[in-house]
Amino acid sequence: MKLTAIDLFCGAGGLSRGLIDAGFDVIAGVENNPVAAETYRANYPGHYLVEADIATVDPLALMRDLGINRGQLDLLAGCPPCQGFSTHRTRRKSSAVEDSRNDLVFEYLRFVKELLPKVVMMENVPALAVDDRAHLVLRELIKLGYKVTSRSLQVKDAADYGVPQRRKRMILVASRFGEVSEPSPVAFHSTVRDYLSTMPLPGGANDVLHDYMPKRADKVQAMITLIPKDGGSRKDLPKEYWLPCHLKGRGGYLDVYGRMSWQKVSPTITGGCISPSKGRFLHPEQDRAITLREAAILQTFPSDYYFSLAAGRDHAALMIGNALPPKFIKVHADKIKEHLISVEG
Known part of the structure; x- marks a missing residue:
């Protein structure tokens, strides 16, 4: 069963690599940085890549170009640029400096509203997890019919999922068809x-x-x-x-x-x-x-x-x-795949 995904803010393609390794067909990506877009194209020459400021991209036109209807996409994934939330730029780890990129999470939400994917996955730095923007996104997801629980948004260390690196990240996963189970942490860290x-x-x-x-x-x-x-x-x-x-x-x-x-x-x-x-x-x-x-x-x-x-x-x-570790994404995408197969099976 080939499941479809779109990668917003795809950068050099770490998220896409993890999705592909889990068996998803990444049918499109959106990226504004020309060097990152060159990198992405070189690694994924068959993907439909929109190289533009995401604020100028029309989700309805993207659906037409891809030949998909609202509600048909299996997974919408993305990592909005997070420099404004980086702990290197904040006085406290829980607060974000003023940066226009902070509001790019709402561009991700705009795509969710138009595409209405079966599952959403958004990844970011830990500081976003305690920011009002993230909780507004959760409230909007509930209005759209997504199952949101206390485990939908968490901060996890990639090292606990097989990545040989201490890297804490926020990850948000929600489905319109119920709760997605979590991957189990590894018994021993990779070194x-x-x-x-x-x-x-x-x-x-x-x-x-x-x-x-x-x-x-x-x-x-x-x-x-x-x-x-x-x-x-x-x-x-x-x-x-x-x-x-x-x-x-x-x-x-x-x-x-x-x-x-x-x-x-x-x-x-x-x-x-x-x-x-x-x-x-x-x-x-x-x-x-x-x-x-x-x-x-x-x-x-x-x-x-x-x-x-x-x-x-x-x-x-x-x-x-700035990339997402593909292995960290894969273990979570594996669970999303299991969930989608079980509800569509």
Whole structure:
């Protein structure tokens, strides 16, 4: 039974990858960023991609183009851009700074109202879960006939579902045909070793996302070399390598210039994932930051997944850091598929 899905704000395609891995036919995507759209097309050449500001996209015209009727789509999924809710931009983790992108959740809701899919799935950062916007979305879903319970909107850690990364995310799932069961957490977390230990040394992999090694300033490279292997921290450095703010006791982010640990999950992969000054992004034992390919693998993308470098390596890192881990999406999409088959069977 082939179930259909549309991916709004599809970015580089992490959500679509997870849906496809669960057996969904992703019939369309909507994305405004040209480099993300190039990445998406390269990986999913058969998908119908609307490259436009979602506020200008007519859901009725999209349905006509796809040949589907209201209520026929199985799943409408999406992750509205969430930078305004990011904890890096808020004083408190529960509050959002003013950012026009915060209201893009209502564009997602506009598509729900017009398409009336059988199931909706929206993913975002945890701060949205306690914002009034999310609860307005829930109230509107109830009016549209969706079954909403206390478990419809939750904050979950992707590490609990097989992703080798500490990554807390909000996920909203609701169906017009009853409650969708939840996936069970894994018994044991996947680790950095599970995913990166067999990676070849950068330089000989014939992979542009893995082979490039930036030239660091001598002092920075010396700092990296001195960080103890397998989980070391900048706190382990001799004082002469400490930054002025650290010497004055202001601390700063404790994970910067830190190494990942082989036997643990990685930290959250962010847009700064290839820069040692942006977090605990040093390789567990090699004296370097992780590569773009390693970051993508820790996000559970396939090892040959294409990411455009048209806007540079930092932009590619941002795409990877902003993406949804396909494995996290798949385990939830598996349950949605089971639910749809049971109600339509």
